[in-house]
Each structure stands twice: as C-alpha cells, then as structure tokens.
Amino acid sequence: MRSIFSIFLLVLFFSCEEQTKEKPTRKAISTVAITPIFKDSISIRAIALTPENDLAFGGNKTTIGFYNAQTKQHVNLLKGKVSDTLNVSFRAVAHINNTTFGISIVNPALLYKIQNNGTVELVYTETHEKVFYDAIAFWNAKEGIAMGDPTDDCISIIITRDGGNTWQKVSCDNLPKAKEGEAAFAASNTNIAIVGDETWIATGGKASRILYSANKGHTWKVYKTPIVQGIETTGMYSIDFYDAKNGFAIGGDYSKADINEANKIKTTDGGKTWKLVAQNENPGYRSCIQYVPNGNAKELVAVGFKGIDYSNDAGNTWKHLSDEGFYTIKFINDSTAYAAGKNRIAKLLFK
Template identity: 40%
Template sequence: MKKILPFLFSFLGIFSFSQQIESFETILNDKISIRALEIYDNKVWYSGTDSKFGFVDLKNPKNQKQIRLSEKKLQFRTLAQDKSSFYAINIESPAEFFKIDKKSLTSKIVFTDTVKTAFYDALHFVNDQVAYTFSDSDKNNQLKLAVFRNGKWSMFKNNISLNEGEAAFAASNTNIASSKNYLWIATGGKASRILRMNLKDEKFEIFTTPFVQGESSQGMYSIDFSDDKFGIAVGGDYTKQDANINNIATTNDGGKTWQIQASGKNAGYTTCVKIKPNSKGQEIISVGDQHISYSSDFGKTWKKISDEKGFFVCEWVDKNTVVFAGNGKVSLMKLKF
C-alpha cells in the first residue's frame, strides 16, 4: 500500500493539472523571435526579428500572412494599434516608427529617432488618439518618451531623471500600462520604480518598489492594471531563471505602494503578465522563458500550469483562451475553469 499511494497521488496531480488546459496547439512555426502581440479581427498579429510582421487567424490557423517591413534585418519588440493602423518600432538606432495600414498591410516610416542610444522598450495606446512609447535614456539619464497625438509622433518634453543604471526591458512590450486616468511605466536594473502619469495633466509621480533590483538584469519586466487602483508587476533576473524572490508584486492604490507576493513560491523569472478581462484582477496569466503560470487570487499565489519553454509574451483572446508567442512560435491555449 505504501508503494501504491505515492503513485496514486502522482496520478491525481497529473489528472488535476490536465483539467486546467483543454488544448494547447502551436499555430505558427517560423524562424523568428516574437516579443509583441496584438489581437484584431479575430487574428493574432505579431512583430519580430528579421523585420517580420504578420498575422495568424485564430479560427483558421492556415489563414496566415507574413511580410517584411524593411529590407534591413530589423528587430521589432513593440507593436500597438489604433482603429486603422498598426505601429511598430525597431530597437536599433536609428529607431524607425512604422505605420501599417490594417486593410492593405502597406507600411511607411512616419517618425525616426536618430540618437545613438535610442532603444524603444514598449509602445502603448491609451486610447485611439494617444499613444506613448518609452526608450532607453541618453547619457543625461532623462526619461525619454515619444507621444502620438493628432496623428503625429513627437518627443515628450519632461524633467524626470532616472537613476544611474535604471532602464527598462523590451521583453514583451508590457512595461507600460494604462487605465482611464493613469499611465504607468515600470523601470528595472539598478533601480526598479513605477512612474505614474496623470493622463489629464500629463504630470508624473515616481514611486519606489520592494521589487528585486540592483543589478542590470533585475527588476520589473511587465505590468498590468485592471483599473485605476489594482495592478500587478512581474519580473526577476533573466540571468537567473529559477530565482523567485521578490519578483512578483501587486498594488491596490494605483502604484503608490507595492506588496510582494509569492516570494520563493513561484516559477521564477517572468517576462509578461496579463489580467483576465472582466476579472477585476482576480485571475491572471503570466509567462516566462521556462513556464506558464496562473493565479486566481489577485496574484497572491501561483500555479505553474505548463513547463513549455521559449515563450516571452501572452495575451487574452477571450475569457477561456490565451495566445502565447516567443522563440520560433505562436501557440494557442484553451483553458477550463
């Protein structure tokens, strides 16, 4: 009996694990690294390495198309959209801002940042008329933002200074988030802080966090907010994939204060976090290079639901479906709740 019980408990564990995932299929295989996704017209759209941009139909994965935005081998780690177009920025200098028409998929460069240190980590639309994108700073360590307003891009003037060694990670295009009233930017490296901008007057407040920080590879990599108050941040240290101390935190006051969650009790380094729509923050999915994890209690505890490796970014398609992308693939997971 003693020999049978461990086997039985192991079997039950596998059985309960399988109940959470209804199906998990790869819908795109390609020689590409993808770190940015958008959902539109029941398709998942992506940008990635080798200047590649394209879509996969979520209902009929055989319906897919890919184009190259440039003859140069550019790397894209950003992607965002308004009603009529997609926007993507390459990470190398000069940073070229591409606008891609949703109907024709024709593209053009609408803005260029020629500064040698230009490296755009995330691009985010707060509504159909306004977007912000965050770049590594120059030697003066000043916060570097570009803003899309009235159909045009321009640099956003500010007097915010970052700490020495404080930057951001272009891991999943998700170190920027917004709600009705606020825009949040998460930094990492030698310092990992939250920069919160009031969207009405575009004034910033800066908040320190208890997140792991101090080394160039540490800090917050991804944030998401369900409203003006509740938000979650994930990250860690990409050089130490298993390290799981002080790498998940939540806020209930709009980013002013942060509470560490599941320290030492999570799957480790995490590149992207997404709150399930209409869950008010209770249900959350996250992904790292080595795992996919899920929380049903506002990020307080986490369960690893997959050991699948090589994913960097995820997005909810609907309440039961999540799309993942990363190293050479796009995959679709259907969940049971």
C-alpha cells in the same frame, strides 16, 4: 404593516438573488491546452489583438506580422515594402483604428505605421547610440505612447496626438530623472499599462520604479517599488492593471530564472504603493503578466521561457500549468489567449 413587511422581504430576497446571478463564482483554472498556430525562425516578443481577434506581432528579421484568425494565414507586413538589406528587430507593436504600429530596438529606432490596405509609412526615426524602445500602447485612436531606455537623463517617451502620423519625444524637463542604471526590458511589450487616461510604466535594471501619469502623458510622477533591483538584469519586466486601483508587476533576473525572491509585486491603490507577494515561492523569473478578463482582479497568468503559471488569489499563491515557454501573452476572453515566443505563436485554452 404585515403586508408592507412581506413586500420588503420579497424585494430584499429577489435583490440579493439578482446580485448573486450577476456575480457567479468562477471556477479556478487548472489546465491549459496549447495549440501552435504559427511556426517560423523568428523570435516574437510583441503581440497585439485586433477587435476581430486577429493578431499583430513583432519579431526579429524585420518582421511586423499579421495573423488572420479566420483564414489561419499569416503575413509579414513589411515584406516587399522596406529594403531587403534592413535587418532590425521589433519588440513593440500596437493595433488601433485598423492600423498596426511597430517600433524597432537599437540604433536607429524606426517606427512604422501600417494600414489595413497595406500602406507602410515610416512615421518616426531616432538616431542615438543608446536608443532602445521597449513597448508601445494607445489610449485611444488618436493618442499613443512608446517608451524606451534613456538616451539622456530620463526614460525615453514619445507620444502621438494625431493617430500616429507624427510622434514627439517628451523632454526630460517634463519627466522624472532616471536613476543610474535605470532602463527597461524589451521582453514582452508589456512595460506600459493603460486604464482610461491613466498610464503606468515599469522600469528595470539597477533601479526599478513606476512612472505614472493621470492625464495621458501630459504630466508624470514616479513611485518606488520593492521588487528585486540593483544590477542590470533585475527588476520589473512586465506590468498589468485590472482597473485603476489593482495592478501587478513581475520580473526578477532572467540570468537567474529560478530565483523567486522579491520578483512579484502588487498594488491596490493605483500604483502609489506596492508590496511583495509569494516571497520565495514560484514562479521565478517571468517576462509577462496579464490579468484574466472577468477575474475580479484575482486571476493572473504569468509566462516566461520557464513556463506558464496561474494565480486565483491576486498573486499570493501560484499553480504551475505548463513547462512550455513563451515570452508574451494576450487574452481574447477569460479562457482563451494568444502566446508568442521563440519561433512560434500558439493559442492557449485555459480550463
């Protein structure tokens, strides 16, 4: 009996020790070093990582760009491929299966598919006085989604099931009805969050709610949020999910960027319910929120034209890291990210 008990204690000891090794405590981020990697006279509100950690980006002046991390070179993928007289802005880009997609704002909406060999195809066009697409994302190499402001009585959603060759607009008969003044913000290409087959879409304006699909956009539900809303400039500007349960949304009112009341919300039940956090505490308005990889749903970074902020307690408290302004951010790993904004892209190193 004594030997069996001793073996049990040894197994328990090494098991606990192994668990401790598997989940070391991460040191909280305290600083960020910002290195510019691209400067130009364009405004960039959308970036997307490739598997090689290169970067696709969208901007004004008919720009869908690509930055090669190895050569440090960047190129406008549309230059010489579309009319020089076309002057549109792209605030939504995605990269999947060696292909970059970008959809433009305002009328008409133009969705381009750009392959790595340089082939450019216009795969979707929508003409309507109210058309305005805000974000695009993919579930997998075949299935993707873009969302935008209502042209009828629902949020605009288009979906591809064939790798982006064709896109179909979802009928309002199959979507929750939009409330008066409910739309979205093309602020950072982060209105859509995807985990597996699940999808969350953040709306904003006079009403700011969550559209949710459990099955890659085949059916939809809608959930209320307590974020500030009621006028055209308020609501959620960005949403991210760490896993299927833990999500965070941020926004506020970009016209009153210092106001920090009711502009940060989180969920721990997959978006069904949301609660306000860091009430009347900074940061104020921010245009993009992202979970830090390997941060156990605790670490978050928010960016906006007022600077960069960090939380390591799921958004309850925040540390201001920098006054340098950006519109959007994407993490490469748990210490490195790309961020883009007015006239530039930078590489960020968090320590």
